Amino acid sequence: MRARCLFVGTVLLGSAGFWWISESPSFESLRAGVAGSLAEAPRADFAEAARENRSTEPHLAIDGDIRSNDSTISRAEPELLEIAVEPSTSVSQSAADVEPTTSTTPCMEPSLPPALSDADAASLRAAVKKMTKKWGYEEAEKNFKPFKGLRFLDIGMGQGPMGVVAMEAGVQSYWGLDPALCINKPARTRNRRIGRTPSEGECKQLLGPTCKTTCAQYQRCMTAAAEKYGTFPVTGVQIMQAFPGKVILLPGTFETIQPTGLIKRGDFDAAGMFMVSEHLPDNRLVVEGVFQWTKPGQLFYIKHHNYYGFDGHHQELKDPSAFDPKNAAHRGVAFWNHLEPSSWIFNSSDMNRIRLGDLMALVHVYFECAWRANIDLKWAKALDDRPELLQSLERRGFAHAELLVNKWAGSCQRREEALDAPWLASRMWFHPPSNGSYSPRPFPKEFSLKNLECGHSLKKHKQYPLDGILYSPPGRGHRLAKYLSAGPSCP
Numbered sequence: 001m002r003a004r005c006l007f008v009g010t011v012l013l014g015s016a017g018f019w020w021i022s023e024s025p026s027f028e029s030l031r032a033g034v035a036g037s038l039a040e041a042p043r044a045d046f047a048e049a050a051r052e053n054r055s056t057e058p059h060l061a062i063d064g065d066i067r068s069n070d071s072t073i074s075r076a077e078p079e080l081l082e083i084a085v086e087p088s089t090s091v092s093q094s095a096a097d098v099e100p101t102t103s104t105t106p107c108m109e110p111s112l113p114p115a116l117s118d119a120d121a122a123s124l125r126a127a128v129k130k131m132t133k134k135w136g137y138e139e140a141e142k143n144f145k146p147f148k149g150l151r152f153l154d155i156g157m158g159q160g161p162m163g164v165v166a167m168e169a170g171v172q173s174y175w176g177l178d179p180a181l182c183i184n185k186p187a188r189t190r191n192r193r194i195g196r197t198p199s200e201g202e203c204k205q206l207l208g209p210t211c212k213t214t215c216a217q218y219q220r221c222m223t224a225a226a227e228k229y230g231t232f233p234v235t236g237v238q239i240m241q242a243f244p245g246k247v248i249l250l251p252g253t254f255e256t257i258q259p260t261g262l263i264k265r266g267d268f269d270a271a272g273m274f275m276v277s278e279h280l281p282d283n284r285l286v287v288e289g290v291f292q293w294t295k296p297g298q299l300f301y302i303k304h305h306n307y308y309g310f311d312g313h314h315q316e317l318k319d320p321s322a323f324d325p326k327n328a329a330h331r332g333v334a335f336w337n338h339l340e341p342s343s344w345i346f347n348s349s350d351m352n353r354i355r356l357g358d359l360m361a362l363v364h365v366y367f368e369c370a371w372r373a374n375i376d377l378k379w380a381k382a383l384d385d386r387p388e389l390l391q392s393l394e395r396r397g398f399a400h401a402e403l404l405v406n407k408w409a410g411s412c413q414r415r416e417e418a419l420d421a422p423w424l425a426s427r428m429w430f431h432p433p434s435n436g437s438y439s440p441r442p443f444p445k446e447f448s449l450k451n452l453e454c455g456h457s458l459k460k461h462k463q464y465p466l467d468g469i470l471y472s473p474p475g476r477g478h479r480l481a482k483y484l485s486a487g488p489s490c491p
């Protein structure tokens with residue numbers, strides 16, 4: 001059973017190695033090199049806001065009752081089963097030689113699969129596209145649209161469906177790199193058609209003297225938590241066969257992939273990390289790895305979900321007005337409670353709690369970026385209404401704006417040489433203290449609520465009124481900013 005972002009691995013390039021994880025046994029075991037299992041892309045929340053529909057969400061309440069019961073889940077199930085049988089004939093034939101029959105079959109080394117006939121590839125392509133759509137992945141197309149016509153390297157891409165999405169968005173060719181990828185087995189991945197379900201962490205809030213792990217509410221919750229992950233009935237090998245020479249899924253790390261020659265430094269026009277950075281134990285090593293993997297002038301796109309925003313915990317509560325005091329999971333996170341060490345989510349190894357100032361400063365050392373920070377106006381109001389809370393958070397070194405940013409996206413160009421940054425050594429990339437003893441790098445001076453892009457006028461975003469701060473570096477700003485397409489749209 002998996003929570004949201006299962007993703008474990010190392011990426012190493014020369015002496016600069018980097019780890020990334022999300023839901024995992026523990027940071028320590030990762031450090032010791034214990035790899036996790038099959039994973040879904042660490043971008044589970046990608047487009048979650050757009051998809052969310054509270055009226056159908058399972059709900060977690062303090063007395064252990066999931067108010068809207070599992071009917072949400074079972075509604076989606078027939079569709080799933082239907083998908084699972086659909087592609088069987090044409091697909092399994094072609095990939096029979098690589099598709100394992102048991103789960104103990106080892107994952108294949110990175111390689112290109114045998115080519116199919118044009119006709120077989122075309123019918124496989126149709127089946128794969130259809131299934132990707134049925135699993136709700138087309139929602140992610142907008143993220144690739146700006147990279148139409150480009151060769152794209154997706155770092156931490158998950159199990160393959162994103163390659164199909166990228167093709168649909170018109171990306172010229174797509175390399176997906178992910179150490180947790182197993183290309184010859186149908187992947188356990190998230191069905192994006194299934195709306196929000198509780199996480200395992202949320203379910204655990206139900207446990208207490210009257211509800212042990214055997215209690216029905218807890219078990220229902222855990223079942224619901226598991227339901228959104230299913231076996232995507234197409235293997236990575238099949239995805240590659242469906243898009244011959246265009247989608248290449250690379251199971252491994254920079255270090256392990258490099259010797260294969262399947263991709264070389266700078267073979268692509270753009271490298272990207274979509275919602276990966278909030279899960280990595282050491283973003284410095286990752287960003288430095290990307291720097292070494294790219295050539296000067298190349299494009300690097302990064303989209304980050306900020307833990308310190310109201311919903312940074314990736315949990316259910318995103319709208320302050322939806323706070324339910326009877327909901328145990330809510331109580332642990334609402335109104336910035338997730339910044340307290342006592343919060344159930346605070347120590348989760350799934351979230352690194354990297355400070356946004358540190359991340360922006362880190363990326364700036366290696367890349368010059370146009371960027372956009374999305375600000376949630378409902379969160380701003382929630383904080384305005386609680387001046388004492390704001391003061392106490394500010395005393396602990398949190399900047400007002402840092403508490404309001406939902407996502408930060410950078411569209412960047414690799415520098416010829418890294419900037420001098422002796423301060424890098426003193427940064428904490430994983431679980432920095434939140435008691436005021438740690439000072440992150442300050443936001444760039446352009447990061448000011450005065451620079452809100454559209455003013456406080458985005459009323460048409462009903463669920464998530466978003467505003468944004470947009471920054472473009474002088475000179476090439478326009479060229480870079482065009483890749484930041486997924487920001488708030490101004491009226």
Ligand SMILES: *[C@@H]1O[C@H](CO)[C@@H](O)[C@H](O)[C@H]1NC(C)=O
Pocket residue numbers: 052053055056
């Ligand atoms: C939420 O779900 C209900 C029932 O499935 C549907 O009628 C409604 O249109 C949905 N609302 C949104 C905003 O998607």
Ligand SMILES: *[C@@H]1O[C@H](CO)[C@@H](O)[C@H](O)[C@H]1NC(C)=O
Pocket residue numbers: 067068069070071
């Ligand atoms: C739970 O689902 C069943 C159908 O599976 C339905 O009859 C029942 O009313 C639901 N209960 C709640 C609280 O939604």
Ligand SMILES: *[C@@H]1O[C@H](CO)[C@@H](O)[C@H](O)[C@H]1NC(C)=O
Pocket residue numbers: 341342343344346347
């Ligand atoms: C999280 O870690 C901190 C620091 O180690 C500790 O004080 C706190 O009790 C932990 N919180 C939980 C909920 O376990």
Ligand SMILES: *[C@@H]1O[C@H](CO)[C@@H](O)[C@H](O)[C@H]1NC(C)=O
Pocket residue numbers: 433434435436437
């Ligand atoms: C803050 O937390 C850190 C790490 O948990 C600890 O080392 C430090 O002593 C704390 N500082 C204060 C002022 O409480």
